[in-house]
Amino acid sequence: MESLAKRLAQGEPAAFAELYDVCADRLHHYLAVRMGSYDAAGDVLQDTFVRLVRSRRRFAGVENPVAYTFAVARNEAHRAAGRGAREKRRPMATADELFVAAPDDHAARLAAESVAAALAKLSEELREIIELKHYAELTFREIAEVTGLPQGTAATRYRTAIGRLRGFLAKEWS
Amino acid sequence: MNFDRDDELVHPLAGTMPRGAPPELRRDVLDAVARELASANGRSTTAWLAWGVAALVLLAVGLNVAVGMNEERRMARLRRHHPQRADVAELAETVVTLTDKASADRFRDYLARMLPRRAAPPEARPPESWPQNEIRAVGGVLVDP
Numbered sequence: 596m597e598s599l600a601k602r603l604a605q606g607e608p609a610a611f612a613e614l615y616d617v618c619a620d621r622l623h624h625y626l627a628v629r630m631g632s633y634d635a636a637g638d639v640l641q642d643t644f645v646r647l648v649r650s651r652r653r654f655a656g657v658e659n660p661v662a663y664t665f666a667v668a669r670n671e672a673h674r675a676a677g678r679g680a681r682e683k684r685r686p687m688a689t690a691d692e693l694f695v696a697a698p699d700d701h702a703a704r705l706a707a708e709s710v711a712a713a714l715a716k717l718s719e720e721l722r723e724i725i726e727l728k729h730y731a732e733l734t735f736r737e738i739a740e741v742t743g744l745p746q747g748t749a750a751t752r753y754r755t756a757i758g759r760l761r762g763f764l765a766k767e768w769s
Numbered sequence: 770m771n772f773d774r775d776d777e778l779v780h781p782l783a784g785t786m787p788r789g790a791p792p793e794l795r796r797d798v799l800d801a802v803a804r805e806l807a808s809a810n811g812r813s814t815t816a817w818l819a820w821g822v823a824a825l826v827l828l829a830v831g832l833n834v835a836v837g838m839n840e841e842r843r844m845a846r847l848r849r850h851h852p853q854r855a856d857v858a859e860l861a862e863t864v865v866t867l868t869d870k871a872s873a874d875r876f877r878d879y880l881a882r883m884l885p886r887r888a889a890p891p892e893a894r895p896p897e898s899w900p901q902n903e904i905r906a907v908g909g910v911l912v913d914p
Binding site for chain 1: 780781782784785786787788789790794797798799801802806809810
C-alpha cells in the first residue's frame, strides 16, 4: 500500500478522509484556541483541507503529512485572523468550547474553567506551544516543523509555559 | 537530545479533556474536498485543451511558412533566377537620378554583374546528329496522329 503522503499527492479522496480522521479533532482544538471560537475553527479547518487539495502535489515531498497539515492550518488561521481583524472577536474560547465535561462532574468542569482561564493568561506563542505539545500530541520535532522554531526553543517555551500555567492554577486553587 | 521527556512533572493540564471537531464537520469538509478535486480535474482538462489548441495553431503557422518558402523556391526555379530584390532596384533608380550619366551607367553595369543571369537555352542540334529512335518516334506521330 502506498504511503498516505503519496496518495494525498495523487488526489485520492479516501486519503483526505484518512488524514481528516487522523488529525481533525486535534486540529480543531488547536484552531479553536488560536481563533478564539469553536465555530471559526470549523471554517478554518475546512479552508485548510481545501488548501491542501489545491496544493496536493506538495505532499509528494512531505515526510510527515500531519505536521504539514498543522503548518497549513496555522497559515490559514493567520490569514483568517487577518480577514477578521476589524471584527470584534473574543480573545479566548470558553471552557465549554474547548473542553468536554459532564454537567454533573463538578471537578471536571472546575478544571476546564481553570485551565481555560490560565491558558488565556499566557502569551499567544506560549499558548500555541502548549496546544501543539499537550493537546495535539506533536513531538518537538513536529512542532519545529509547524512553527519554524528550533526544537530547543520550542522545548524551552513549553517548559516556561507549563511553569506559568502551574503558577496560575496554584494561585486559583489556593 | 530528547526534548520530549517531561514525564517527571505532574501535569497541570491532565484533568482536562479536549473537545473534538463537531461530527457534521467531517461531511462538510470531505464534500468541499470532493468539489475541489472535481474542479481541479476540470481545470486540468481545460488546460490540456488550451495547450493542444496552441500547439495546433503553431503547427499551422509553421506549415504555412514552410509551404510559402517552398513555393517561392519552386517559382524561382521556374523563372531560372531568383526574384530581384525590390530594395536593390530602388537603389539603382536612385543612383541613376542623383548622379551623372557616366556614374549611372557604371553602377548599372555593376548591378547587372551582381544580378544572377538567366541560364542559356540548350543549343539546337543539327538533324544529322538526332538519334534514329527519336526520328522514328517523331515520324510516327506525324504520319499517324
